[in-house]
Amino acid sequence: MQKGRILNLCGGVYKVLLEDGSIISVKARGKLRYEKKYMVNEKSLSKKEVLTTVKNTPKVGDVGVIENGMIDHYLERKNEMVRPDIANVDQILLVFAAKEPDFSFYLLDLFLVNILKQNITPVIVISKIDKLNDNEFFELKSKLSYYENMGYKVLYVDSKHNKGIDDVREVLRGKITVLSGQTGAGKSTLINAVVPGFSLKTQEISQALGRGKHTTRETSLYPYLGGFIGDTPGFSKLDVLGISKDELASLFIDFNGYTCKFRDCNHTEGIKGCGIHLAVDSNKILRSRYESYNKMYKEILKKWKYLYQY
Numbered sequence: 001m002q003k004g005r006i007l008n009l010c011g012g013v014y015k016v017l018l019e020d021g022s023i024i025s026v027k028a029r030g031k032l033r034y035e036k037k038y039m040v041n042e043k044s045l046s047k048k049e050v051l052t053t054v055k056n057t058p059k060v061g062d063v064g065v066i067e068n069g070m071i072d073h074y075l076e077r078k079n080e081m082v083r084p085d086i087a088n089v090d091q092i093l094l095v096f097a098a099k100e101p102d103f104s105f106y107l108l109d110l111f112l113v114n115i116l117k118q119n120i121t122p123v124i125v126i127s128k129i130d131k132l133n134d135n136e137f138f139e140l141k142s143k144l145s146y147y148e149n150m151g152y153k154v155l156y157v158d159s160k161h162n163k164g165i166d167d168v169r170e171v172l173r174g175k176i177t178v179l180s181g182q183t184g185a186g187k188s189t190l191i192n193a194v195v196p197g198f199s200l201k202t203q204e205i206s207q208a209l210g211r212g213k214h215t216t217r218e219t220s221l222y223p224y225l226g227g228f229i230g231d232t233p234g235f236s237k238l239d240v241l242g243i244s245k246d247e248l249a250s251l252f253i254d255f256n257g258y259t260c261k262f263r264d265c266n267h268t269e270g271i272k273g274c275g276i277h278l279a280v281d282s283n284k285i286l287r288s289r290y291e292s293y294n295k296m297y298k299e300i301l302k303k304w305k306y307l308y309q310y
């Protein structure tokens, strides 16, 4: 029996990094492919109808257990991302430009909520700090210290002049990491500064892994400092659709330390005496966090109204 991390899947063939450092190409056993569940149609008992299709196949990021030259099963997953399709992601490097595009606290909060919902740890990386003057940098840093107090790592980089890059390398050590963030935030530039030669945009890795030039681009993990980096960035655009209004407050982890005397309070603006609102007024919760919460709450209501026409 051998065990290893799945780096890539292409045309049913898995590239697996074994514990001894070698990479092998294997297929998965038939039982790990799509599994169909049937139900009997009541009107015509002879006919079976497909009830559901369960996807039980190993994916990139899984630890596959290999027996007789095939992946027999994979170890229990810690989490799974859909875009990119990777299991067991430890952290998302959330790359946000200090400027160009302008820094948006709302967008940062929206990304954070989505990452927490997936049970993944975010690391906030502020790029293009060379574009700020000293005052602007100081102001942004002091506002972001609130996020550090929430327990998140916040790193500052200038990928053009190699500043802060070693800190990013340290964060990547031993972890499975995916980069995410707005378009134009500087994800590719950052990763190329961290791992010279790495490019999210070219097919270098694809070729190194033996894939043809013209095959469709699949997600791969690239081994780095005892961990792995996903070569396709995660969501760059997102919304609140997968989040219910009742769980939103729990995803604003800084709200958790405050109690609200009202039962079933949704903590939105305009509710007098709401404990969260009071914490904002006494500067314990950052006002922009509360504004983000209210905006997302409204967005969720709007989306659900539109979908279900009530």
Ligand SMILES: Nc1nc2c(ncn2[C@@H]2O[C@H](COP(=O)(O)OP(=O)(O)OP(=O)(O)O)[C@@H](O)[C@H]2O)c(=O)[nH]1
Binding pocket: 127, 128, 129, 130, 131, 157, 158, 159, 160, 161, 181, 182, 183, 184, 185, 186, 187, 188, 189, 190, 233, 236
């Ligand atoms: N001045 C400065 N410019 C940067 C920095 N990082 C990236 N840029 C520039 O910002 C632009 C966008 O950078 P990319 O690395 O392509 O951004 P990206 O996040 O990969 O963008 P998408 O592929 O659209 O998601 C490029 O013109 C980069 O040269 C930085 O630290 N400082």
Ligand SMILES: [Zn+2]
Binding pocket: 260, 261, 262, 265, 266, 267, 268, 271, 274, 275, 276, 277
């Ligand atoms: Zn409340």
